[in-house]
Amino acid sequence: MSDSDDDIPQLSVATLAALQQFYDEQKMDQEPATDLNSVGAVDEDWGMSQFWYNEETATRLAEEAIQQAGKGGRIACLSCPSVYQRLKKGDLDGANDVTAVVLEFDRRFSMYGDAFIFYDYNNPLSLPETIGPQSFDLVIADPPYLSEECLSKVAVTVKFLSKGKTLLCTGAIMEEHAKKLMDLKMCNFLPKHSHNLANEFRCYTNYESKLLS
Numbered sequence: 001m002s003d004s005d006d007d008i009p010q011l012s013v014a015t016l017a018a019l020q021q022f023y024d025e026q027k028m029d030q031e032p033a034t035d036l037n038s039v040g041a042v043d044e045d046w047g048m049s050q051f052w053y054n055e056e057t058a059t060r061l062a063e064e065a066i067q068q069a070g071k072g073g074r075i076a077c078l079s080c081p082s083v084y085q086r087l088k089k090g091d092l093d094g095a096n097d098v099t100a101v102v103l104e105f106d107r108r109f110s111m112y113g114d115a116f117i118f119y120d121y122n123n124p125l126s127l128p129e130t131i132g133p134q135s136f137d138l139v140i141a142d143p144p145y146l147s148e149e150c151l152s153k154v155a156v157t158v159k160f161l162s163k164g165k166t167l168l169c170t171g172a173i174m175e176e177h178a179k180k181l182m183d184l185k186m187c188n189f190l191p192k193h194s195h196n197l198a199n200e201f202r203c204y205t206n207y208e209s210k211l212l213s
């Protein structure tokens with residue numbers, strides 16, 4: 001067998017271009033461009049108790065927030081970045097009629113600029129001066145831990161920020177504490193996460209909700 005160049009199969013320029021396009025498209029399918037406003041744009045860090053909602057739950061909660069805040073309303077997402085991201089995507093009815101901020105311990109969310117407010121539940125009232133009391137039409141919170149200690153500190157922040165309406169997402173085991181600390185009632189809607197959690201999660205509100213009932 002000869003090993004001369006004549007024996008090496010040659011591809012035409014057109015075939016090479018088509019092959020290159022095929023590989024490029026395959027790469028794009030495997031590594032979709034990250035949309036900074038999509039749920040899950042920031043990887044979960046379980047060390048910070050981060051468990052993101054699935055798309056359906058994030059959408060339902062964002063729709064509820066829009067409905068409850070009303071036109072021109074202000075929404076505070078407390079340890080609840082997926083709802084902020086879902087609102088920010090801007091494709092939901094009324095999303096452009098509300099403004100939202102994300103209060104978070106994880107500084108990766110500072111990518112949202114002025115809408116990011118650093119928040120550590122251990123210092124519940126350590127907030128920037130620009131955030132006045134009772135300045136949000138709806139506060140939605142999903143505390144990092146299922147403990148009375150954590151929820152009671154989160155409740156201090158919620159009461160400071162809220163004009164009245166509160167939506168809490170946390171474990172079903174927190175029902176009594178949610179009632180005692182914030183006068184919240186459990187809804188029928190079952191929030192779901194992108195990874196299944198061992199604990200049953202629920203939503204709680206201090207108002208009547210059609211979307212979560």
Ligand SMILES: C[S@@+](CC[C@H](N)C(=O)[O-])C[C@H]1O[C@@H](n2cnc3c(N)ncnc32)[C@H](O)[C@@H]1O
Nearest residue numbers: 048051052053079080081082105120121142144
């Ligand atoms: C159970 S997750 C709730 C996230 C929600 N399911 C979502 O998809 O947006 C708890 C949240 O608390 C935040 N967190 C962790 N430590 C915190 C702290 N010390 N103070 C306030 N928030 C904290 C995490 O970054 C995370 O976003």
